[in-house]
Amino acid sequence: MNVDELFMKKCIDISLNGMGMVSPNPMVGCVIVHENKIVGKGYHKFYGDLHAERHAIDSVSNKDILKNSTLYVNLEPCSHHGKQPPCTDYIKKYDIPKVVIGCNDPHKLVCGNGINELLKNNISITKNVLLNSCRSLNRRFITFHESKRPYIILKFAKSADGYIAPLNQNKPFWMTSKKAKDTVHKWRSQEDAILVGRKTVEKDNPQLTVRNCKGKNPIRILIDRNLKTNKKFLIYNDDAITIIFNEIKSEIIGTNQYIKINFKNTEKEILNKLHENNIQSVLIEGGRDTINHFINKNLWDEARVFNSNHQIHDGIKSPEIFGKPKEIEQFPEEVLEKFTNNAIY
Known part of the structure; x- marks a missing residue:
């Protein structure tokens, strides 16, 4: 230098x-x-x-x-x-x-x-x-202003035999170590928002907040087309603002903001609305179908994939990120691979 x-x-x-x-x-x-x-x-x-x-x-x-x-x-x-x-x-x-x-x-x-x-x-x-x-x-800031959308980070874990979750999951399920979970909480504190689909909420009932580290809670985003999720799920509590994308109504109730969108081009509609709301980065944590929709539309910038050493044997196939990881990090019970896409640098 x-x-x-x-x-x-x-x-x-x-x-x-x-x-x-x-x-x-x-x-x-x-x-x-x-x-x-x-x-x-x-x-x-x-x-x-x-x-x-x-x-x-x-x-x-x-x-x-x-x-x-x-x-x-x-x-x-x-x-x-x-x-x-x-x-x-x-x-x-x-x-x-x-x-x-x-x-x-x-x-x-x-x-x-x-x-x-x-x-x-x-x-x-x-x-x-x-x-x-x-x-x-400043890739988040630059993507927001140059591409007119938030910077998108995909995050998921997959088992040694290539699954993201058990086939008939009826309770919350994790396959990563405490260090991996703490790392994810730190990631959440660094992004403006965190996004999941309806099935993830119904199966895992996640809080989607920062609890294992210091930092601010991200805005929580739920895709629930027909507003089927029970309001007793933790994503609706007052710990953070929650945006619910749906095709029925636009309304604000406490910390929950319902935004009506056109589901014919769901992903771009969501990103346009997030851009309008000055949200510069989104961490997408699942589930499989939600992540795959963004992959298939080539609407992602980073992917962070925990490869667990645990096996599920019969489950839901994990999303696939093709190409060579930019970074590899060893964790106690898994390997973290980081991929980049649409690089701005």
Whole structure:
């Protein structure tokens, strides 16, 4: 790595402190470098908070050195008024002469405007440093704004003999270790929403919340075309907001939001509605038919598959993700494979 890449890597690393807290904003980290030393750093901590550039600049004790410093940031600084004032104004205020940027911001209110504003004020710009890594970091945010839909993650476990669940399941069923379950809860805390079909609710009665780790509960999404599910199931409790996609009614009752859609093109209808509701990422946890619908429409970005060493012998065949996994991780009783699709980086 060259010097610019090393400092950009630092921006990426500190930005991850905002994971699960900043959506619908992106994760952003910023460092201020003077004479090849980091003299200030900051990251976007939560939605509505000061932006990373402001935190980094404020952390520099001697503001006089900013006139001879370089600001590194993994995403193009904003130049518009939102919940916070423009970052470009703060950079100009302290006469920072050079800004190094990881990737452009695809948001319609930024989208090159931040860079142009800095250039108009004779600030030197270097961009696309660690471009792929910076886009990957904010793949949820970028997919949302470029593809006009949420980032989609499929998650399921399959047995050693290729099944996702027993054939005649009449009670909740798990085949993964505690470490795997804890990992899934952490994943839930990092995404805006979690989606399941009606059969999963009826067979497993899942809470779909974050209980085994710290973090916020995702919005729960249920596909129930004819509103057949019993309201006593845990997905209807007040622990989190629940969206129920159906073809009967649109209504809000407490924390439950019913949204009527056209089921002729179910998956795209759902993604369009989620985009309208500013939901940037969805973790799809089942069941088999629901996951397969998204696979068959090629509407997925990542798949996380736990391969258990347990056998079911007679069950419901697991979905299949074809291709070579990008990552493989060993767990106590299973192997986790991670696949990518429609890569934006």
